[in-house]
Amino acid sequence: MTSDFYQPVDAGLIPRFAGPATFMRLPLLTSAKGLDIALVGIPWDGGTTNRAGARHGPRELRNQSSLMRKVHHVSKIEPFKLANIADVGDITVNPIDLMLALKQMEDGIANILDAGALPLIGGGDHLTTLPVLRAVAKSRPVGLIHFDAHSDTNDSYFDGQRFTHGTPFRRAIEEGLLDPKRMVQIGIRGSLYSADEHDWAKEQGIRIIYMEEFTRRGPEDVMAEARAIAGDGATYVSFDIDSIDPSMAPGTGTPEIGGFLTREAQAMVRLLEGVNIVGADVVEVAPPFDVGGMTAIAGATMMFELLCVMAKRVADSR
Numbered sequence: 616m617t618s619d620f621y622q623p624v625d626a627g628l629i630p631r632f633a634g635p636a637t638f639m640r641l642p643l644l645t646s647a648k649g650l651d652i653a654l655v656g657i658p659w660d661g662g663t664t665n666r667a668g669a670r671h672g673p674r675e676l677r678n679q680s681s682l683m684r685k686v687h688h689v690s691k692i693e694p695f696k697l698a699n700i701a702d703v704g705d706i707t708v709n710p711i712d713l714m715l716a717l718k719q720m721e722d723g724i725a726n727i728l729d730a731g732a733l734p735l736i737g738g739g740d741h742l743t744t745l746p747v748l749r750a751v752a753k754s755r756p757v758g759l760i761h762f763d764a765h766s767d768t769n770d771s772y773f774d775g776q777r778f779t780h781g782t783p784f785r786r787a788i789e790e791g792l793l794d795p796k797r798m799v800q801i802g803i804r805g806s807l808y809s810a811d812e813h814d815w816a817k818e819q820g821i822r823i824i825y826m827e828e829f830t831r832r833g834p835e836d837v838m839a840e841a842r843a844i845a846g847d848g849a850t851y852v853s854f855d856i857d858s859i860d861p862s863m864a865p866g867t868g869t870p871e872i873g874g875f876l877t878r879e880a881q882a883m884v885r886l887l888e889g890v891n892i893v894g895a896d897v898v899e900v901a902p903p904f905d906v907g908g909m910t911a912i913a914g915a916t917m918m919f920e921l922l923c924v925m926a927k928r929v930a931d932s933r
């Protein structure tokens with residue numbers, strides 16, 4: 616089958632360690648015009664409350680994504696045959712001016728959407744998801760399937776600061792970007808600031824599936840519920856790498872033990888097949904805390920898993 620779609624550099628001709636690193640070894644474009652899915656980096660961690668470093672995530676995700684091949688080994692999905700996909704580079708973000716950075720991220724994602732492509736983002740800390748949602752959910756609230764150790768629905772930090780990587784989903788609900796009744800958070804765990812920390816989220820109608828419940832039920836059962844919560848409507852998928860156990864993904868700002876195995880996370884993302892995904896991200900990969908690139912390869916692999924289900928949906932909707 617021949618195709619006019621962009622293809623990764625052929626690893627049979629040019630070895631994986633050669634050449635400039637782009638997401639999935641795809642061409643680097645200056646615009647998303649003509650693409651179905653745009654792979655884009657947001658190198659910014661200005662919302663991080665503790666250990667910074669996710670600003671370096673996109674570059675290392677690109678590097679490790681050179682290990683991805685063309686065909687998914689379980690679903691046999693071939694994303695680069697099903698959809699036109701390329702790397703559109705990084706959104707330029709001011710590392711000092713938080714409010715300006717949020718505007719730059721929103722505008723950058725809006726440009727991708729205006730070109731007719733779906734964004735698949737390599738972050739960046741989790742506050743990057745807020746401006747992304749401002750662009751993606753501009754015309755209507757969307758659902759959210761959210762993998763994370765943390766709910767990220769706190770109100771504020773440091774004497775009233777409302778924009779941090781612990782607050783994006785509270786802001787997004789307040790701004791009408793997310794329908795909390797179509798939101799599910801999976802893998803939540805770790806010590807809390809206070810016993811009532813998740814009460815606000817639950818009062819909004821968010822379904823929180825704590826790690827202990829996931830362990831009891833397993834990926835198939837949990838994802839059947841997640842798909843039912845998201846329904847047929849437009850849904851965003853946000854994957855925080857700290858949902859994975861730090862023994863497998865130590866390079867992140869807020870590690871919490873007792874997390875997903877990488878294979879459990881992969882199984883869950885595969886079960887997103889058919890969901891009406893309008894954008895997705897992998898966030899909080901912080902290379903300064905990584906060990907031998909193992910967190911970045913987990914992140915790059917999750918991006919490939921997401922790319923497969925997104926490309927399949929694009930092709931099926933054509």
Ligand SMILES: [Mn+2]
Nearest residue numbers: 741763767855
């Ligand atoms: Mn998070």
